[in-house]
Amino acid sequence: MATLLAALLAALLPGTARAAPAQDRQAFPVRPLTLIVPWPAGGATDLSMRILAERAGRELGQPIVVENRPGAGGTLVGGLLAAAAPDGYTLGQLPPTVYRLPHQQRTAWQPLRDLQPVLMISGYTFGVVVPADSPFRSFDDLLAWAAAHPGQLTAGSTGIGTTAHLAMEDVLGRRGIDYVHVPYRGTADQMLAVANGSLMAGVNSTGFAPFVESGKMRLLAIFSDKRSPRWPQVPTVAELGFPGAVHTAPYGIAVPRGTDARIVRRLHDAFRLAMQDPAHLAELAKYDQSLSYLDTEHYEAYTRDLWQQEKRFAERLGMAAREGSR
Numbered sequence: 001m002a003t004l005l006a007a008l009l010a011a012l013l014p015g016t017a018r019a020a021p022a023q024d025r026q027a028f029p030v031r032p033l034t035l036i037v038p039w040p041a042g043g044a045t046d047l048s049m050r051i052l053a054e055r056a057g058r059e060l061g062q063p064i065v066v067e068n069r070p071g072a073g074g075t076l077v078g079g080l081l082a083a084a085a086p087d088g089y090t091l092g093q094l095p096p097t098v099y100r101l102p103h104q105q106r107t108a109w110q111p112l113r114d115l116q117p118v119l120m121i122s123g124y125t126f127g128v129v130v131p132a133d134s135p136f137r138s139f140d141d142l143l144a145w146a147a148a149h150p151g152q153l154t155a156g157s158t159g160i161g162t163t164a165h166l167a168m169e170d171v172l173g174r175r176g177i178d179y180v181h182v183p184y185r186g187t188a189d190q191m192l193a194v195a196n197g198s199l200m201a202g203v204n205s206t207g208f209a210p211f212v213e214s215g216k217m218r219l220l221a222i223f224s225d226k227r228s229p230r231w232p233q234v235p236t237v238a239e240l241g242f243p244g245a246v247h248t249a250p251y252g253i254a255v256p257r258g259t260d261a262r263i264v265r266r267l268h269d270a271f272r273l274a275m276q277d278p279a280h281l282a283e284l285a286k287y288d289q290s291l292s293y294l295d296t297e298h299y300e301a302y303t304r305d306l307w308q309q310e311k312r313f314a315e316r317l318g319m320a321a322r323e324g325s326r
Contacts (some may be wrong), residue, residue, distance in 0.1 A: 028088055028263050029062040035253075036092040038077040039158075040070040040186035044207035045251075048283045049093055052121070055274035060266070064091075070185045073159035075101045077254075082109035086258035088267060091118070094254040097162055099306045103314040104161060116257045117303050119268050120294035121275050122284055123250035124205030126167055127222040127234070131197045132215055139221040139240055142201060146177045153179040155201040156190045164203040166313070167223050167247035171237055174245075191217075205249065206287040223247040230288045250292050252299055268296050 035053045039045045046068060053064040069076045077092040078101070084090035098111050109115075128139060136142040146153040155172075157164035160183045172179055182199060184190035187207035193199040194208075195216045202208070202217075211217040212231070221237045222228060225246045237245045253271055255264065274280065275291060284290060294302055 028266055029060050031089065032062050033057070033060070033064045033089050033091060035064050035066050036069050036077050036080055036090070037066050038069050038071075038074040038093060038095065040188060041068045043187040044205065044287045045093065045187070048122075048280065048287075048289075051277070051280045051283050052271065052274050055277045055280060056267075056270045059270035059273050071159070073097045073101070073162040073165070073183075075161070078107070078111055078115065079109050081254060081256050082114035084256045086116075086256040086260075088255060088259050088263035091253055091255050091267065093251060095251050096249050096306060096310070097159075099303060100166075100310040100314070101161055103311045104319050112304060112307055114257050115254045115303075116259050116264060117299040118253040118255060118264055118296055119271055119275075120250055120252035120292055120299045120302065121271070122289045123248050123292045124163075125222055125224045125228060125288055126164055126203060126205055126247050126249070127208060128168075128220045128237075129191075129194055129202050129204065129208045129212065129217040130200065130220060131194055132218055133197070134200070134218060136201070136218075136220065139235070139237070142220060143172075143175060143177065146172070146179055147175065150178045151180065153177070153201065154182055154199055155179055155203060156182040156184055156193060156199045157203050158186055158190060158205075159183045163247050163249045164205065167237075167245070168203045170247070171242050171245055174242060206289060209287045228288055250302070252294070264296060 035049065037046050037049050050066050053066050057064040069080060074095040074097045077094065078098040081090065081092045094115070094117065101107060102110055130136050130142065136145065155168055157168065159165065165181065165183065184193070187204055190202050190204060191208055191211050194202040195211055208217060208219065212219045219231055219234050221235055221240060223237050223246060225236070225238070227234065227236060253267070255267065275293065
């Protein structure tokens with residue numbers, strides 16, 4: 001009788017009815033989670049995120065299933081997270097392009113409004129690579145040839161509007177060089193095109209590392225603020241006469257805005273432990289990456305600054321959407 005009465009009260013009293021979702025949140029997670037990776041399967045980001053998801057799943061006690069959704073320079077994750085239920089079961093790898101695209105064209109979602117950063121994990125160094133048998137022995141060689149042969153240089157990136165694309169636009173634009181931009185859906189396809197010589201140059205994150213180390217490509221310059229300990233002989237683009245041409249892409253994990261703070265904390269703690277796993281660190285090291293951890297509060301502050309930086313950058317390159325079009 002007491003059990004029946006309790007059940008009736010739970011159904012009739014508003015305060016009691018709201019207790020169940022709170023209990024569900026405390027038990028989170030009770031089923032598998034989905035991690036959206038906005039890049040093709042088999043690329044550097046996909047491989048490291050799969051290791052991270054497996055380790056974080058162990059901490060959470062539920063598997064995390066990776067769902068690849070490549071295209072649009074990694075920005076598809078923005079709309080997918082914005083449309084997902086804010087229950088913690090849908091997460092996404094968050095590239096900087098998500099904070100760039102809405103400054104360039106109209107989007108139905110807005111990252112500051114619709115996405116909740118969880119933690120920052122790592123970041124990429126970008127560089128310019130050419131085939132091992134390329135006549136370009138240096139970045140100056142490439143620039144000189146491109147200037148002398150307008151519109152004939154083919155240079156690839158991981159997609160229109162990606163950091164790799166805008167880094168090349170920044171540098172070549174300063175010299176007034178006309179070239180052919182070839183966008184790819186991810187690192188793997190682009191690097192194969194450079195390695196087999198069908199693409200004259202590629203701008204990419206350090207997904208190029210295995211190709212450079214194996215002698216299939218030559219690294220001409222990098223877009224970081226200082227030389228890489230791994231390739232100390234390779235100059236930075238800034239050193240070569242392009243002050244301020246520093247382009248990096250820190251990334252992390254995000255969930256839909258409105259996700260309960262306790263769930264966000266649970267996810268943060270699981271991924272914080274997972275990112276330090278030796279297998280994940282070893283995978284990052286293959287691509288000259290290291291941890292760039294920020295907790296939820298500081299990662300959120302970082303993304304707000306990034307939003308303003310991307311706005312200024314789009315305006316400087318003449319790529320900003322007109323007022324009222326966003």
